[in-house]
Amino acid sequence: MDTINHITKTPLPPHQDFTFLKNEALGYIQKHIGSEWTNFNPSDPGMTILDQFCYALTELGYCTDFSIPDILTDANGDLEINNQFYLPYQILTTAPYTIDDYKKYLIDGIEEVYNVAIICYNNNIFPFNKVYQVYVYVNPEITNPNKIKNICKSAFYLLNKSRNLGELFNVPIALQPVNCWIGGKLDLKKEADPYTVLLELQAALRSYVFSKIAQTSTDNLKLAGYTSSEIYDGPYLENGWIITASLVDKKDTIQAVDLVSVIESVAGVDSISGLQLYQEQKTVALLQSTVNQILSIDILGSYQNKNLILSCNGKDLPFDSFRPLLASIDNFEETTSIISNSTGIKLPKSYFRDINTYYSIQNTFPAQYNIGDDTIEDETKPVQVAQSRQLKGYLTLFDQILANQFSQLANISKLFSFKNSVCGTPSDEEAFYAVKDKYEQKHLEYPVPYKMFSPSYYYQSLYTVPHIQPLLKDSNTFNYSYGNESQAELKEKSWIEYQQDPYNPYIFGLMKLMEQENISLDRRNKLLDHLLARHGESPKVIDSIIDDTIYTGDKRKDQIILKSLYLQNLGLLSYNRQKAYDFLSASKIASQAHGKLDTSLPKIKEKHFRLINENTSDFIFRSEQINKKEKLHLNDFNNFSGIELKLNLLFGLKNIYSNFITSQLDILKNSSEKQSDSDAFKTVQGALWFTEKRSGSILLESVLLLNQLKFNLEIIKENQVNAASYRIENIDFQTVTNLNYVLNVTDETTLDIQLQQNFLLFSDVKYFFIPSNETIENQNDYVKATRSNYSFRITIPSGNEKVTIDSKIFKKSVFLIFPDFIPPFQTAEFKKRLKQFLKINLPANVNYECLFLSCQELEEFIPDYLYWYESLRYKDELLPLKTDQESPFTDNADKNVTVNPAQSAMNLISSLTSILETKNGRN
Template structure:
């Protein structure tokens, strides 16, 4: 009876899946019904399943779930091309080994980098002087023990040039001392197994001793470390060293012989290490080894012949003889494998994700899923007017769905930084997708859709938001609000486009903008444009400067012109009461030639302000703005006038006089465009680190504080923007804000003549550095003294300037 009253056990079943996804079919349908009740509750009361409106709502919700399904594809699929490849560079994405690695920051980082790049080094240590920024270098050459010995002079040059490529601001190499490591020969007795190969065992013994003595040669493969479970952030911590990761980056301050016992006893075939010591300079050491300059610098000394072999092998109590030549050959093979096995392609180690092409834009009409009695699947000739009306009604929804899929297909173009032409995408449906669509579409449907979307496609604003998102992936942002107040060279639209291009350049150079943000110039680079460091490159981009790679005076000198702060043009004074009647504003023209083209230069030949080879810099500063020009009719000639900046009276410069108004109008536009060109391309920065001039300290006879922890940035003061005191403050704040905290950054704004003089001295000094001439030569002395004079003049001018 008890068994009869027992409750029935539920059989196996599939639990109903509960989801809170707002885009699920049920949630979409509920939301649709709620909207129908709210909008048409008084006119529509039948919400049963047999209602055609409910059927259409269900089909629409089903189609929306298809859109959600395609949006949930892997991002690699959404970004892949037809061959499954992803153009990472075009999308502004950077591989982990480039974006996660950093420049050398500490002395240990420099050691890792130099050992990786210079195979002629066995070991190297950099000892920092925090006051001057100099590193004293202790190096060990790889060929110290050879008969010829190392080329000391060439090794010095190689170290300095390699260091210069990764140098940070305010850092420089001082004296380089080449040390000879202590030669250590092991003395040991080993009991081995009878089955062990004595040649292999003794070669491994010497190899293990070499690794323990010369820790700088211990490298680990990136592929092996990745297989051990290290993450990319752990793997690429510090400078990138393609030859492998150094196991020990910090210098060893002592070598204890008890650290040798366990590794040597762990050699395959060794039963017991019964005796071990190291012989250095004829003296045996059992506890620890002596140091050089406080560093553990040692080299393994191999026996030259069998008589010098101090490692004895025993099987029980019986000595085992070994072929020394075979041992040395096997030892060299181990060394060669250790030195060369890590040379791998990092792009292959860090395999980037690949996707598969999916036809995301392929659209399936929801009409195909409607009941058969709707009759929408019939041929065009069988459709009734009511059915055509329903097709047209549904086309409104289907076009939106199809355009969404087209937008999804164009995700790579949407997120591509270089694509700034379009951000909304659409597609025109065809007869295979919806039968009879050609009758519902107008003949120029593609053109009409394009015109419609262009009305709402604010490309610049949308691309700005997308670029902000891409920059945020790297923890970066680019604020341009302050810069907008000093845009002398563009109108509203071209200025917005220019700021968008600025963000694109920032993203394309994201490695330089982040990893190399405090990189110093490499003055050993072959060309001037290659010597620009990451700090200058970033500041030039943040301030939207036109020049980073050459002389700032070349933009003017190449036109056989010189700027002068003293020359003044003859001024005209107009009666202020009649000025409004006499002066006509200049309208902007679309010129068919470039600002640096010969065609534009020919039209400027008649400009009075360009007569001779000297141009007042006030003309450059005022003439970039077209609103500063006026045209007046005097004695049946049209005169082009330029407003004198900061003039107390209604004062104008005469730029040209013509019989025809059109020629004066063209001249004004040509002159404005040309002056904008030379003004913008003259804007740049010259950075000098005082520590580089330290070798000339004795000859230059300058104060000691001139060299310690200081950098000077020279900027032009003759361009339109740099003549603005507000922009000068912005430049100074940006440079000092981004400068390393331990350095004092001085910003000087100097005239064209002084900049030309500085660039000549800088060129001579840099040529001397590249040629390896005396670092305390006359070029360094002249540059240091001129820079000191400029600093003193700036200090005097600041003292005489009125208070704000």
């Protein structure tokens, strides 16, 4: 049967219904006009005007019903997403924070890592947050020790890219396989292929012990019923998403009964009987592995050793060597192809709608009105010309209102953009630049054409209205000539130049009339508050944090600037909010000069004396300039922690330092004192260093200081007279944390056996101790182990008893350091806001202390900080040692003394300890 197409009469929505709009207008007129207007017939010109206006309103109503994707689609057909929306994978994911997050992160980041086990060292010895020991399950096919070592090294670098504040990763360890076998009779189904069954059984047992984690696409997970919050829970993954529920722990103990259900779940297996377990070539009741091992149940070996017998229908199958099986059994796994992880977001199909282009209502009037293209311009008929222009002037008011409404709708993307608009009439600005070449665009004859600060109402000119020129003020301004143009050519040239003048009385007056600045600022602030709330940020909290941050001096403008900047960078700041800087790949902040580390502060150059306020141009704030200057990039989070970058942005530290430098240089210009010796000179250098080398502050993690040091570990057994003690010296941080873990999780019997042989075992590595029978007079310094009567003490050998594990410097997770010679930093309001900011943004388990250092204190501190900072990454390099005579405020003399990383850490610890003692003395 053929489909019959027909028109169905359905009511239009009121904003598109001409009859409804006209009746509403007539009702309003009759209610308010009284007896002055009684003719409501089509013959009345007023009714004709009403008809045209209502028709234009239906067009506006039609456009307001366009879909949001269509409204946001530009002339190139591209949907405007940037600085409009954060897609789910951008805003719902976060840098690894939990143990499960780090597992996903490693599995996704390194192809040969099948699964990961992580132990968090929370102990009562070291006053840091967490140290992680990671064990990676490497592809069993890889047996080359060097390749496995490189995989562990890659994992170490990858983990440090997403290290959280106050936390540290030890070098990952590859899980070592413990060879195991099974025995018994495996009864197969009649149709089963023995070869396939053995392959699938091997894969099933491997998966049961510690499965290879599968990654999949967003679409597949949504089809499986997972929500967006479940899919995007954790870090962004390049090769497919991992559901948290799939991350099960490694099985370190297995009984025979545990394997029965696993074996019988394999396709082709009917049952298993007489199941036995073999480990270390012996029959055992329980398969066992340690934290650094993984049980490897060898099905091929079990079959070849004839421990595992295949049968079918009650008859044993003859032994078959299955030669092809030898080559392929280890390759048989549940195949999971690498997914090039798309975002999983399919943008809606949309079409460009030319909403902004306005068609004047004067074009639709009957010809006898003489206001369209046939407008009377005959100078011999002055009365008719005057009448036509009078009506056009009246109708132009309606045209302007309608045109502005279309422009407002067309610029919805700018209204709700993270970026502040800089022009209220984008179409006129585009037309202005369209006729200029590159040179003219950079060398404009007009200052800041069409520019204004953050408009929230949009409008457009009516230059396309037929014969509008005589109605616009001073439209004959450019009606002059240096040549022999005809009157018609001169008129056309004059009209074009008038339109190209962004300050002609019409367009400039329109800009001033559209919205008052007070209304504009309040309206834009509310829009930004809405955008913040939509992303889970409290506008009131943001307002309190940025309360005293100054860019323009106008509080509302500063709020708009800072909220806009924060929203533009919210994706990266939110994702990396807990992240510390990557000390293994951070850029150098001190250069080498003549083979020496240059610890001198930046030199003041002539360009610094010519500093001007770069944030404004012709009294208009340059939003594009500040957006570019404050834009964050991924590499910034390698060099700085997320909280440093957020602090710098919301407190406007760059601007504070810039203002300080400018003011101090003004003092230097007018000073008769030798500039290089003045306090102002030194403070300017310090301010330049904080802006050019740091992000306005120094964030120092105490765990990184510990990571550079060497340690001694002593062990004694309590409640024994003249008990032997054991000592190991000059071990690194990873070793001491691992031994600390061993002492707390190992039972007393095992410790007795190992220490009697003068070693402790960790991950198949024996750490040998020196025994001693010296009497320990004071055991209060020793900490009791969790599961035994042993106690132990960790000391820092190079500390000269001044730097110990209990030092004040290690009681805080992080130190945040500012110069105290910057006036805004000295105010109580700044410190109050800083305290609130840190309380909100730092994890609950991270404690902190803020230090404000004088110029003299920084003079000693910064060189020590530079040596230590560079030694974190370049451990194999010997750096020149700063002597007491050197100063960062003067040129360094060449010295031949070198310092190793441990010594550089000790120097910085001593410097910081001295500062803390001084501060406490003042308090």
